[in-house]
Amino acid sequence: MVEGQGLEGKTTANLETFLNGLWKENPVLVTILGMCPTLAVSNSVINAFSMGVATTFVLVMSNFLISLIRNLVPKQVRMATFIMIIATFVTVAEYVIQAISIEIHRSLGAFISLIVVNCIILGRAEAFASKNRVIPSILDGFGSGFGFTLAICCMGAIREVLGSGAFAGVDLFGPHYEPWVVMILPSGGFFIFGLLLLFSNWLNQRLKRKGA
Amino acid sequence: MNTDPLWFIFLSSCIISNFVLAYFLGICPFLGVSGKLDTASRMGVAVTFVLFISSACACGIHSLLVHFDALYLQLIAYIAVIASSVQLVEMFMKKFSPALFRALGIYLPLITTNCCILAVALFQTSREYSFVQSLVFAVGGGLGFTLALIIMAGLRENLDLADVPRLIRGVALALMVGGILSMAFMGFAGLGGNF
Numbered sequence: 001m002v003e004g005q006g007l008e009g010k011t012t013a014n015l016e017t018f019l020n021g022l023w024k025e026n027p028v029l030v031t032i033l034g035m036c037p038t039l040a041v042s043n044s045v046i047n048a049f050s051m052g053v054a055t056t057f058v059l060v061m062s063n064f065l066i067s068l069i070r071n072l073v074p075k076q077v078r079m080a081t082f083i084m085i086i087a088t089f090v091t092v093a094e095y096v097i098q099a100i101s102i103e104i105h106r107s108l109g110a111f112i113s114l115i116v117v118n119c120i121i122l123g124r125a126e127a128f129a130s131k132n133r134v135i136p137s138i139l140d141g142f143g144s145g146f147g148f149t150l151a152i153c154c155m156g157a158i159r160e161v162l163g164s165g166a167f168a169g170v171d172l173f174g175p176h177y178e179p180w181v182v183m184i185l186p187s188g189g190f191f192i193f194g195l196l197l198l199f200s201n202w203l204n205q206r207l208k209r210k211g212a
Numbered sequence: 213m214n215t216d217p218l219w220f221i222f223l224s225s226c227i228i229s230n231f232v233l234a235y236f237l238g239i240c241p242f243l244g245v246s247g248k249l250d251t252a253s254r255m256g257v258a259v260t261f262v263l264f265i266s267s268a269c270a271c272g273i274h275s276l277l278v279h280f281d282a283l284y285l286q287l288i289a290y291i292a293v294i295a296s297s298v299q300l301v302e303m304f305m306k307k308f309s310p311a312l313f314r315a316l317g318i319y320l321p322l323i324t325t326n327c328c329i330l331a332v333a334l335f336q337t338s339r340e341y342s343f344v345q346s347l348v349f350a351v352g353g354g355l356g357f358t359l360a361l362i363i364m365a366g367l368r369e370n371l372d373l374a375d376v377p378r379l380i381r382g383v384a385l386a387l388m389v390g391g392i393l394s395m396a397f398m399g400f401a402g403l404g405g406n407f
Contacts, residue, residue, distance in 0.1 A: 032383055035243070036327045040236035083295060087288040094287070110334045113287050117327045119240060186234050187398060190391030197384040205379070 017136050021143025027120040028151035029200040034120040038152050039189040041111050045168040048156025049149070050104050054097060054112060056145025058089045059121050060138055063129040065089075067137035070130050082125045083116070090115045120148060151196070158192050159183050214340045218348050221341070225352035228401060232360040233394040237328040242361060243386050245319070252365035256358025258319045260351060263332055265301055266294045267350035270333035271343050290333045298323055328357060363393060 027033045037055070042048045062085050073081050094112045098105045105112070115121070124144050129137040161167055163184030165177040182188045216224075231237045238259070245255045273289050302320050305313040313320075323329060332353055336346040367389050376385060 032243075033240075035239040036236050039239060080292070080295065083291055084288060087291045091284060091287050095284070110331055110338065113334055114237075114327050114331060116287060116291055117330050182395070185398065186236065187391045187394035189236065190387050190394055194380075194384045194387035194391065197387065198380055201379050201384065 014136055014139050018139045018143040021140055021145075022147045022150070025144075026147040026151060026200075027123070027144050028148055029197060030204075031123075032197075033123055034118045034148060035193070036114065037111055037118060038148075038155060039186075039193055041108055042152050042155035042159055042189060042192075043163065043184040044107075044160045045153060045156040046104070047107055048152045050097065051108060051111065052145070052149025052152050054093045055115055055118060055120070055148055056142065057093055058086060058115055059124060059145045059148075060141035061089045061092075062086045062121060062125060063137040063141035064134060066125045066129040067132060067134045073130075078130065079122075079126075082122060082130075086121050086125070087116050120144060154196060155189070155192055158196075159188055163188060214342070214345060216345070218345065221345055221349050222352040225349050226356040226359070227397070230356045230360055230397055231328045231331070231353050232357055233390070233397045235331070237331045238326050238357055241322070241326055242357075242364065242390070243383060246361055246364040246368055246386070249362065249365045249369060251319075252361040253358065254315060255319045256354070256361050257315075259323055259326060259328070259357050260354025262298055262301065262320070262323045262329060263350040263354040263357075264347065265297055266329050267332055267336060267346050268343075269293050269297050270336065271346050274337050286337070290330060294329055294333065328353065360393070360397075364390065367393070 021027065025031060028035070028038050034055075037051055041051045062082070065085050066082060069081075090113060093115065094105075097108070097112060124140060128140045132140070157167065161172065162180045163182070164179050165171065165173045180188075183192065225231070229235060232239065232242045241255055241259070245251050270290055270293070273293055274286070277283055277286055277289060298320065302313075305320075332350050336349055341349055364386075368386065371385065371389070380388075
């Protein structure tokens, strides 16, 4: 951001950073990062949502800290430093989830710890937080985090409704609905994510054509 | 202590609960480097090798952490040691086996961010595998990863020649193929997995 911009210009730039992560550069649907958790824990809405919140927390906190110390870290060890910071916040998130609900902790399993190797977080740290000031970095974290949560919750909703006929644990179709079990199994994750990508490609292309 | 026999651990991590197709670990390289058969098999070998090394390291760290009663450091210690061991392996190989180093090339450093490396370390801890069991688990997982990658690469090489609508080309198509592949691997579940 350029020094001496008016307050209004700054706010718009910040808002843009936030919205960028949410849709235009949605980490999951556009840059195709962080696919492992998107596919693995999206078999129910609750799982997907808690994963999204945990990732957003780690993303915001690590972006904040990395942006704070960005001028202190030598270039050669920056990756190692980033990873350590991220791992610390993931450990915090894991203990917090365990304290809030042991059930969610059990159903997410190893995937909470695996937030460390989620490419979205390291990607944002390297591409944004290590070059920008604190406030935009936090907003960028929120934007990407919400983008991730949005995508993973979409997946979770579709898969749970089709695969077990329920939404967030509430039965939708009554006892006569024969659940489409494949959808909550691994292969369903691949199919739904493929369709979701197809849809977002189609939507983006349409918007582009309209704009042109 | 886990008492699963070794052959079962191997079969289960290699085929029944394949890392890529059943646990969704290492999807990024699965989609990223599965374009050509040659690169896919190299990547597979590199991952198997690193899995073996890091699994052995993780065993050591775990017993050390238990000894000092500092299990909350587990994640941080694992990721640090895995990242540095990959680098160490890289340097070691460059010095003593340049041929292998050239063959693996760029794939070696990329592996640090592969989820399945960290996942193997975490799984073997939570399932309380012994040292030998962990190594078998890691090698089985690595071979399963290689298998999935090679099958996928073979499929995609043929898909390149097919006439596919422009919208679905690329990742979306690869995911569809992955879904079908994962469905095929579900057939092995009858052998008895540990889901």
